[in-house]
Amino acid sequence: MKVHHLNCATMRPPLVAGGIVAHCLLIETDQGLVLVDTGFGMHEVNNPKETINGLSRALLKPLLDINETAIFQVEKRGYGAEDVRHILLTHLDMDHAGGLRDFPNAIVHVLDTELEAATNPPTAKDRMRFPKAQREGVTFQTHKAEGEEWFGFEAVKNIPGLPEDVLMVPLIGHTRGHTGIAVKGDDGWLLHAGDAYFYRGEVETPPSNIFALKLTAKQTETIREQRLSNVERLRELKASGEAEVFCAHDPVELARLA
Numbered sequence: 001m002k003v004h005h006l007n008c009a010t011m012r013p014p015l016v017a018g019g020i021v022a023h024c025l026l027i028e029t030d031q032g033l034v035l036v037d038t039g040f041g042m043h044e045v046n047n048p049k050e051t052i053n054g055l056s057r058a059l060l061k062p063l064l065d066i067n068e069t070a071i072f073q074v075e076k077r078g079y080g081a082e083d084v085r086h087i088l089l090t091h092l093d094m095d096h097a098g099g100l101r102d103f104p105n106a107i108v109h110v111l112d113t114e115l116e117a118a119t120n121p122p123t124a125k126d127r128m129r130f131p132k133a134q135r136e137g138v139t140f141q142t143h144k145a146e147g148e149e150w151f152g153f154e155a156v157k158n159i160p161g162l163p164e165d166v167l168m169v170p171l172i173g174h175t176r177g178h179t180g181i182a183v184k185g186d187d188g189w190l191l192h193a194g195d196a197y198f199y200r201g202e203v204e205t206p207p208s209n210i211f212a213l214k215l216t217a218k219q220t221e222t223i224r225e226q227r228l229s230n231v232e233r234l235r236e237l238k239a240s241g242e243a244e245v246f247c248a249h250d251p252v253e254l255a256r257l258a
C-alpha cells in the first residue's frame, strides 16, 4: 500500500517554535482511498466560526489555507472526493475531524466510546471540543476496543472492509475513545499515534518535552493514567524499531516522513 503523509492544518500556538501540523495519511488501497484523520476542511476554511470556538481560534491561530485541506490534496493527485471510501479517525477533536463533510461517500471509523462522548458529552470540556456541525450527515461505523495483540498493545482491531494491514490500536487517555492507527506500508509498519503525545521527544530515549506542549497534553487529557502509560509503551515500541511511530502535531516527524 502506498502511504502519503499530508499536513491538513497548520496551527501556531504560543511558545511553540515552528508551530504545529495536523499529520494525516492518505492511503492508496485496492479498494479505494483511505484517509487517517482530516485536519481542518473546507468548512473551517470558509466559515471558521461554525466549528472552531473563539478560545481555540485565539490559542491555536489556525492558518486555514485551502491548499492544506485533505480534499484539495486528494484532488491534486487526480482523485475525486468520491474515491475516498473510508476515513479512520484517531479521535473527534475539531482539528482531526474537520474535513469529514468534504467526503460524503466515506464511511468514518471511530471507537464507540469516542462517538458516544461526542454525541452525549458527559462534561462541558467534551461539549466544547467536539463540534456537532463537523459530524452532520457523516456516516459513522463504530468499533469496540477489543481484539488481538500487536507489539504489546492490546485490543487491536482489524477493520472489516479494509485491508488487514490497517489496524486500530486503542490509545485511550487524550479522549475517551482515542486510538492510534497502524498501517503496513511499503517500508514496514507505521503507527499514527494521534494526540497520544504532542512532542517527538516524549517517545525518544531518554524522553524530553517542551513546556507549552507538556501543558497542552495535560490540559486536553481525559484519563491521565492511561495517557501516561501509553506514552511509555509508545517509547518502547519506537525503541524496538518494529514500527515508525509519529503523532499528529509534530512538524519534525512529518518532515521526516513526508
Ligand SMILES: [Zn+2]
Pocket (backbone or CB within 6 Å): 093, 095, 096, 195, 248, 249
Ligand atoms: Zn489534536
